[in-house]
Amino acid sequence: MEIKKDILWRAYLCFIGMALFAVAILARVFFIQHVEGNYWRSMSDSLHTTYMDLDADRGTIYSEEGRMLSTSIPYFDIRIDFKADGLLDKKGEVFKKNVDSLSIYLANLFRDRSAAAYKRLLQEGYKDKDRYFLLKKEIKFDEYQAVRSFPMFRLGRNKSGFIAETKNKRINPFKLLANRTIGLARENAQNVGLERTYNEQLNGVTGKRLMRRIAGGTYMPVEGYDIEPENGKDVITTLDVNMQDIAETALMNMMVQNEAQHGTCILMEVKTGKIKAIANLGRQKDGSYWEDMNYALQVGEPGSTFKLATMIAVLEDGFVTPNSIVDLNYGRWKVGRRTVYDSEPHHLTAVTVKKAFERSSNVGMAKLAYQYYYKTPNKFAEHFKRLHLDDKTGIDLVGEGRPVIKTTESRTWSATTLPWMAFGYEVLQSPLQTAMLYNAVANDGKMMRPYLVNAIMEYGKAVKEYQPVVLMDSICSSRTLGQLRDMLEGVVLNGTATKLQTPYYRIAGKTGTALVANGNRGYADKIYQSSFAGYFPADDPQYTCVVVIKNKPHAAKFYGGSVAGPVFREVADKLYALAVNKPRPVQGTPGLDTLMALKGGKGSEWKSIVETLQLPWQGTLTSSNWVSPDVTNKKLSFRSMQQAPGTVPDVKGMGLKDALYLLENAGLRVVIKGSGKVSMQSLPGGSRINKEQTIVIELS
Missing domain, CATH: 3.40.710.10 (DD-peptidase/beta-lactamase superfamily)
Structure with missing residues (x-):
């Protein structure tokens, strides 16, 4: 009889232990699903990455005399990663210290809501720990420049969570003029005109950006994993x-x-x-x-x-x-x-x-x-x-x-x-x-x-x-x-x-x-x-x-x-x-209003540019040499411009300031025609300089 009781007691004890273990498991499941659910779901999302297309800057269409007929201008979406390291440190000291002043700056710039409303908006994003919080959509370049200097944002991405996404909009600066012939690059409809005929050349090559999925099914970019796009080429029309x-x-x-x-x-x-x-x-x-x-x-x-x-x-x-x-x-x-x-x-x-x-x-x-x-x-x-x-x-x-x-x-x-x-x-x-x-x-x-x-x-x-x-x-x-x-x-x-x-x-x-x-x-x-x-x-x-x-x-x-x-x-x-009745000389190469044209200049100035913009380059750039830039295999290539004493400098391709500096230091009198960069010079580079000689440079 005693043996039977002993066996039953042990069986009950095992049953109670198993029941308690089952209850503990169910409690843990409930806690994970309902209390820690958002955290683990975000962790799961963060493991999902994908490459998304990164549009190239579309080329510009010009008139024959070099005026823009169709071009792209940048617009920016401003977002905040409220889980950035700088915003989490010291219990959010950076955010709490800057939210008031940032709200005032935003209200003064955009004038679409009060400083108090901006503060509430920012606080809601901070409270939710939103990793991809949309602050402002499609702001202009000058507004973007101003926002970068605002309190908190001026600290950089890691400390402020500041994220700027660039988008391009196609515009026709002259609006009605030749609008149908030039056409417009449209997102949801087929292009027309030259925008359609030369779409491949204008479009460039699409790049890739690594994006990580976060809570809510949205994606945010992963820094340092972009495959840069190749910008589109420019089209020079016959139109005047x-x-x-x-x-x-x-x-x-x-x-x-x-x-x-x-x-x-x-x-x-x-x-x-x-x-x-x-x-x-x-x-x-x-x-x-x-x-x-x-x-x-x-x-x-x-x-x-x-x-x-x-x-x-x-x-x-x-x-x-x-x-x-x-x-x-x-x-x-x-x-x-x-x-x-x-x-x-x-x-x-x-x-x-x-x-x-x-x-x-x-x-x-x-x-x-x-x-x-x-x-x-x-x-x-x-x-x-x-x-x-x-x-x-x-x-x-x-x-x-x-x-x-x-x-x-x-x-x-x-x-x-x-x-x-x-x-x-x-x-x-x-x-x-x-x-x-x-x-x-x-x-x-x-x-x-x-x-x-x-x-x-x-x-x-x-x-x-x-x-x-x-x-x-x-x-x-x-x-x-x-x-x-x-x-x-x-x-x-x-x-x-x-x-x-x-x-x-x-x-x-x-x-x-x-x-x-x-x-x-x-x-x-x-x-x-x-x-x-x-x-x-x-x-x-x-x-x-x-x-x-x-x-x-x-x-x-x-x-x-x-x-x-x-x-x-x-x-x-x-x-x-x-x-x-008054014929005008035809320009061989139009003077384009473009940032894509490269000008010769001082090596030290070019070095500052490529290092600041982190551009790939090859060649020699020093404070003492002058260089002529080109693009070779997707890299900026610099060729030193040698100048023997007593000879005419070759300034073709340079801007006016640099050309004047070299020519006048060489002892030449300079006559200037046109604007832009030097396209022609009356005295060939390398020729001997006579006393009080005059050189004519044409810019286009």
């Missing part, structure tokens, strides 16, 4: 800001005056094909105008400006001369079941081909095409194809429309297609293609491909340059070319554009007035497209300009000579005074 402003203003004035739907104005340099300005304005819902679409690239029926191509065909084939006679039939001619009408009623019958062109007679052009190509219509179309009017221009912009030149194999070919093609209907062309054709006539028959970019630059040096491209050495014979130029001048002297005459220079060009269909309503709304294509000065063409404006329904003023013509004249007048 002054010319763009002239074109934009002239177009805007007419658009507002005529309440037009949309319009474009293209300015091309005759000899090269460079696009110097390209304005595109569309009417918005509130009645204002904005660069909403690149209308210069959109195809449509060009109307009478296409008559130049018709004249090239009939003159080249020898069917007519400018003095040949064509019957205008009082401005109306029936072809099958359709009737060709001239845009303005008249009483003309037998006139010369030249006069028919000057008066922009649809009947005259239609009769010429029908008479000479009725049996071989594809021969007529082949002329347009030879002129590249059936293909895109190849300009460096995405979204150029596909032109259409019909042949007898086309599905929509009909008995009236041939005569209607002759005056710019039943063909599709973009204003840019029209500009390319007229520019060829201005350029002694040589057709140039239009382009928008001169060079891709890295650290102020060209890594890729774009040159003018000749599409055709001659669009026609010299005889035909002379006849065409005479007829285009005749349009302004005796035809539909006489209001464009000026006593200071001659203009050559062609008006166009095309009736445009309005969807299912057809032509009932009487919407006209007004255009003018031409060049100036006619005796020595420098610029080709094409203006196309789509008017509102039933507009009181709609003829090409009275809507598009005045825009052309305003552009031509201002450019004649600015760039033609």
Whole structure:
């Protein structure tokens, strides 16, 4: 019996011990989960790290003269790590000592809440021991500079927990000017314009940043583990800001005056094909105008400006001369079941081909095409194809429309297609293609491909340059070319554009007035497209300009000579005074407003820069040597600039201060031209110095 009791007592004791152990385990689980849960979860999170993309600084787009057209500016998110060592030491002495003054500084700078409100905000973050506390979002650079000097933050990251995250925003400093052509780099939508075409060069190479996950599923950066991105390259365009402003203003004035739907104005340099300005304005819902679409690239029926191509065909084939006679039939001619009408009623019958062109007679052009190509219509179309009017221009912009030149194999070919093609209907062309054709006539028959970019630059040096491209050495014979130029001048002297005459220079060009269909309503709304294509000065063409404006329904003023013509004249007048009558020297290398350009200078100054910014470099930097910097294999490379006594220092690539110091110490008198860094010097480096010799340095 005693043995049984002894066994039961031991069994009960074991059971009670196991029960107490189980209760202890459950209590510990409860304590870990509910009391220490946040701590252990944060510890778990801290073991999870990942690399996240670190965006490179996007390159800048410049005008030809070196002015910023699109660039990135930094914005900063300011955060605080309230578990930083300095904030935990001595029971938070640093935080408690600085929170009042920091709150006052923040309130005075941002003026969005009181000092007391900032203090409560900071105290809440400190109480929660938030490791990634967001204090302020998207502050500007000058505000960031000020915040870094505030109480507590000036102690550095480890002592204050200060974290600054840099973000870049893309801006267009000139806003409306060429906005659609330049485009914008957008986060949530596809880029447009040059930002899209040259996205790869502008974007650079994305870097990596090691991020550690903290409580709440957010990530904070781990110091010292960044893979630095490679900054994007700069793009130098052919655009000229002054010319763009002239074109934009002239177009805007007419658009507002005529309440037009949309319009474009293209300015091309005759000899090269460079696009110097390209304005595109569309009417918005509130009645204002904005660069909403690149209308210069959109195809449509060009109307009478296409008559130049018709004249090239009939003159080249020898069917007519400018003095040949064509019957205008009082401005109306029936072809099958359709009737060709001239845009303005008249009483003309037998006139010369030249006069028919000057008066922009649809009947005259239609009769010429029908008479000479009725049996071989594809021969007529082949002329347009030879002129590249059936293909895109190849300009460096995405979204150029596909032109259409019909042949007898086309599905929509009909008995009236041939005569209607002759005056710019039943063909599709973009204003840019029209500009390319007229520019060829201005350029002694040589057709140039239009382009928008001169060079891709890295650290102020060209890594890729774009040159003018000749599409055709001659669009026609010299005889035909002379006849065409005479007829285009005749349009302004005796035809539909006489209001464009000026006593200071001659203009050559062609008006166009095309009736445009309005969807299912057809032509009932009487919407006209007004255009003018031409060049100036006619005796020595420098610029080709094409203006196309789509008017509102039933507009009181709609003829090409009275809507598009005045825009052309305003552009031509201002450019004649600015760039033609007083030609400016073309800079070989534009003086860019950029921090990416490297300048030669004193070795000790460069050493201070690379050590302060912790930049990788190679070479010799001392207080006694002068160096020329370059970038090699992602490192700054410095080459010592040797100067023998009594010789001219080589100061190319230097800033003005350093160049003056060296040249004047060498005993030279210095004449300065321009601003920026030295691009040319009249005396070559290393040459002997004569007594009281003068050197001219050009800066760009």
